[in-house]
Amino acid sequence: MTIGVIGGGAWGTALAQVAAESNDVLLWAREPEVAGAINSAHENIVFLPGVPLSPAIRATGTLDDLSECEMLLVVAPAQHLRAVLSEAPRADVPLLLCAKGIEAGTRLLMSEVAAQVQPRAPIAVLSGPTFAHEVAARLPTAVTLACEDEALGRSLAEKIARPFFRPYLSTDVIGAEIGGAVKNVLAIACGIVEGRGLGQNARAALISRGFAEMTRFGLAKGARAETLAGLSGLGDLVLTCSSTSSRNFSLGVGIGQGRAASELLADRKSVAEGAFTAPVLQEAAREIGVEMPVVDAVCTLLAGRAGVNEVIGALLSRPIRAEG
Ligand SMILES: NC(=O)c1ccc[n+]([C@@H]2O[C@H](COP(=O)([O-])OP(=O)(O)OC[C@H]3O[C@@H](n4cnc5c(N)ncnc54)[C@H](O)[C@@H]3O)[C@@H](O)[C@H]2O)c1
Ligand SMILES: O=P(O)(O)OC[C@H](O)CO
CATH class of the missing domain: 1.10.1040.10 (N-(1-d-carboxylethyl)-l-norvaline Dehydrogenase; domain 2)
Structure with missing residues (x-):
């Protein structure tokens, strides 16, 4: 399956690396130099330098390219999530939200913002103690994966789990x-x-x-x-x-x-x-x-x-x- 990642910062890149162990990954990066270096040198030279990335990760600067992905990890910073998700193709595939914050102005959580701009997409949240550089180095890490739909939460967890990356399930988004x-x-x-x-x-x-x-x-x-x-x-x-x-x-x-x-x-x-x-x-x-x-x-x-x-x-x- 192809997993899409929206956001080429340190965390989006580390999660792309996890997902690429058993999937193709298409990562949207806002900065052309980030997308270019991932495709040419398999490295995110700006936000996660020094980590050799899997060749299964391809990068793009065009959000529309993610329209064929079967799930999307959304890793744009909290204050930019609304703008980025609004420009992304209308999705009915699951969105796994990975940013940590509350939107200024509206005081909405990321799941509430996503529900407004992508109303057809099922929503889940990934959060926990996760320094990107440690996850990228395959150091043992455990996270919460929260989804109101228990069966969907389990299936998303199974798609991203690795021996070193262990989701625990919750319905408390x-x-x-x-x-x-x-x-x-x-x-x-x-x-x-x-x-x-x-x-x-x-x-x-x-x-x-x-x-x-x-x-x-x-x-x-x-x-x-x-x-x-x-x-x-x-x-x-x-x-x-x-x-x-x-x-x-x-x-x-x-x-x-x-x-x-x-x-x-x-x-x-x-x-x-x-x-x-x-x-x-x-x-x-x-x-x-x-x-x-x-x-x-x-x-x-x-x-x-x-x-x-x-x-x-x-x-x-x-x-x-x-x-x-
Ligand atoms: N880095 C981590 O270890 C880590 C771990 C877990 C969760 N997170 C969360 O993930 C989210 C992303 O953090 P990160 O560490 O990947 O980012 P980062 O600090 O490594 O990079 C900054 C990101 O912001 C993006 N950005 C800057 N201006 C933007 C704009 N106008 N519109 C859209 N995007 C813009 C950049 O493209 C880049 O992806 C944050 O909510 C953070 O709390 C980070
Ligand atoms: O570098 P910070 O403070 O954004 O923390 C990164 C992660 O959220 C840690 O879990």
Whole structure:
């Protein structure tokens, strides 16, 4: 079968490499130099350099070329997903959504955006603790594959599973998406703590209190607790809050070291989704009356409305309260 991949960033390329172990893969890349190098040198020189890619991966710059694919992995960044999917051929094949974020303006999750622009396509979500370079190196990785239609979810999982790439099934699409979106914002917070030299205790406290925020928000939006505590929630939170391999964490490190978020973001070619999700998440949480102080703190720092010491001081001086 031919699997289509929409998005030639690091994650789209790593997933193409996984899928190419037993399928033909057609990857749409926005940048002509990315598509050119994949076809001529079997390497994504821009977003995943140094990884020799399977010759079973062909790249194209034309979305219409994906019209014959039997399933599509959608790996465009969250804020571009609507535009890219709108330009893609009308699909009634399954869309496996792999971006982690909430759309600015609409506050919609990726599955909700996809349902608006590709209403005939069955939708599933792939999320979890997955650094692209590790997956591309075939290091053991487990993910959540969420689909309301259990049988479809199982068949998609069977198509992409490999001995080193192990999907766990869920029917909680919203839960899988909320975990992936929220953890990116919390990873920025953990990076700030690292960049400021505030120690491991502070980071563990942030992961734990951040997980409490993710859970409050997720449950209020209809997510299931076990999904939030699983690979796509807590699992990804732990990964992303612990390593400079995370673009969100490393953005936070820069902010913690005193650099302006705007300057750090302007320097980047790769995406730090948490920077875009944070203000939308804050709006969404306020709308439903869910308190998210760590998310609020990240928003303040991203917008440059206060300094790091002031924001951390305010977090630490909140009234003493019950943990649960
Ligand atoms: N990299 C990872 O390890 C990883 C793992 C899991 C999930 N993800 C998620 O996958 C998604 C894609 O991330 P990535 O790491 O592949 O990206 P990346 O940072 O490697 O590359 C940036 C991507 O953004 C695309 N882009 C830039 N401007 C665009 C525009 N105007 N319209 C459409 N596309 C545009 C580029 O073509 C490129 O594909 C994100 O939501 C990310 O959170 C990434
Ligand atoms: O580099 P990040 O922070 O976008 O994290 C990548 C993946 O989402 C980790 O699961």
